[in-house]
Amino acid sequence: MPTSDAASARLVANRVLVTLLCAGLLAAWLLPFATMSPNRLASGQTVGLSEALSAWQVIALLALSAVLAVTALRRPLPRELAHSVVLLASLGLLLITLYSLGDYAQRTLVEKSPSARVSQGSAFWVMVFCCALAAIDAFQRASSGWLLRLGYMLIAGGSVAMLFASGHFDDLSIMREYANIRDNFADQFITHLVLVGSALGPALLIGVPLGLLAHRRVRLQGTLFSVLNFFQTIPSIALFALLVAPLSALGNAFPLLGEWGVKGIGAAPAIIALVMYALLPVVRNTYAGLKGVPPATVEAARGMGMTARQVLWRVEIPLALPVMLSGLRIVTVQAIGLTVVAALIGAGGLGAFIFQGLGQYAIDLVLLGAIPTIVLAVIADFTLQMLVVLSKPAGTRR
């Protein structure tokens, strides 16, 4: 075995890509690409890839797969070029997979009853997933600058958005579901963003000064971090539930507070819980960022005659910023996910569709809640990653 391992290592430069490619192709061959059902709730029959796709689509899929297979080899492409080719080919594969599904829905539903539905099969999901992972992997291997990454993400996001905007997917089951709830979807989407935003604001306003305090007063650290750690260990659903009773009591005791929205259910307990979860990463990263500033740099700043405030704003914060922003990144992604659960206590947001869909066993509705949440989290993660890079002292950023 070791010899054959060594042999494949010489031949194949990127094993991750090979694995993803095999998984994608196997799924395309063995698993259903789409399902077809007579109405919204009935379970349908499966449709394979060869049946769903037109000839040119299959050829394009195979051609791009072949390109990917070549890039995974040690030769003939140089590494840097191979990464760029992978990025483009996987985006191409993703777009063709998406396009083919919409195209299939358009072609078949013309001849069926209006209530018939076409939805995504497991092969579709595996293929989309593999494309995304191949692109992420290529990003990690390539040494491209942040501007190129931003450009790629904009092109990828833009082309997918254009497919949606053109109405190409309107015949898919999930988009029909979307058409039914369009107005409500916009509301809940905004509610979701508002919840996340109103949790992050206070979390930063409280967390950054606390991190500063932890850095300045060594004795406070132990207590502060154990309290914040304790919050983190409470399961989210339990924390939401625990907040219901005291907040409703508060709202009842002081009607004025009740008018301001302090109630047992709704946004108030959700925001409070989200803030409590967000505090630990914010405080910890603020503290770690400040601690990472070399003591000699701070001493030099003081020795030059900077006031304590000037040392903080001109030296400590700029140097701690990358680590502080990494904290914000963790917190933002975490809050976007936790807000889904907040729908259970009536706070609204995209979670509302997920729980509603689970109740009705309407899987499209669940996806309408889940997919935008994932996309939001990915966008937030990517944006903040960019900010982390940009906040690094000039000249040291990659």
Add this chain to the structure above:
Amino acid sequence: MIELQGLTKRYGETRVVDDISLTVEQGEFCVLIGPSGCGKSTTLKMINRLIAHSEGKILLGGEDITTLPPERLRRRIGYAIQSIGLFPHWRVADNIATVPRLLKWPASRIAERVDELLALFQLDDEGLHDKYPHQLSGGQAQRVGVARALAADPDVLLMDEPFGAVDPLTRDTLQAELARVHRQTGKTIVFVTHDMDEALRLASRVALLNAGQLVQYDRPAELLVAPANDFVRDFIGRADLGLKLLSRRRVEAYCRPAQRTRNNAIASAPITWQVDADDRPMALLGGRLGESDIARTVVNTEWTATPEMSMKEALSRMVWFRVTALPVLDGEGRLLGEVTMSGVMGHRS
């Protein structure tokens, strides 16, 4: 002028600096030296109030330093530490401009001053103006650190082991450069180090500290010829005390007239230099160790001396090339005189 009067720093019951009194005159290069934990760094940092003193007084130009807010005081005093003290997120020019900006100088004056300092430290022709500290070599970073300390043209410069983190070769260059800058600017400098050679090379006065107390405060030469006690002798390095002394002295103090001849006939003196028409030495007659007195040794450019050379180096060359005398040459290579092995013992100064 800096006066320390009964300066003491206590942490609880421990006195890390214990009743130190000394005066650093205008334009003096004062080196604080001593073993680790002797309180030299603490003493330095009390001068710009990075550390508050417990007892005693510090006068800067006759003025008690506690009468000023600490930030205002520090902007009047240059401060340089090891290169990691540069602000990594600022370019070289911004680093140098730190104090002028705090003092709110107009931008044009700051730019002018930065260029002036880059020129003074010979950093101007290397395109360093817009570089970041991590792009500099150790020596460059250190020079930027000193330039930054001088930016607002302070009368007094405090330096805390500034050359501690650079390699010996670079340190040598930096020391020579600092000595030159000191001569050119006439600043009062207080410099902390634990390296005796560095202290002897740079200082006009050395303050030797031990366990928080001032043991001896003297000119380097006095420290060497009249050490106050055994601690001083040990710290300087008892074994090469004599060599350290020679390292402070220059060849010109030992130079004496040379016996010349234009042909290779043996003269009456034991050491005679054969010179050409331009008075350049060609050979040494006699004076070769282990050879007979009549040996003729061709002068090699490597075993010559200049008036500015330290006697330590001259002696080292004599030993290495196995000769008992070196010709002392002027800038044109003409024979000024000679230094001899026996002459090392007594000098005219």
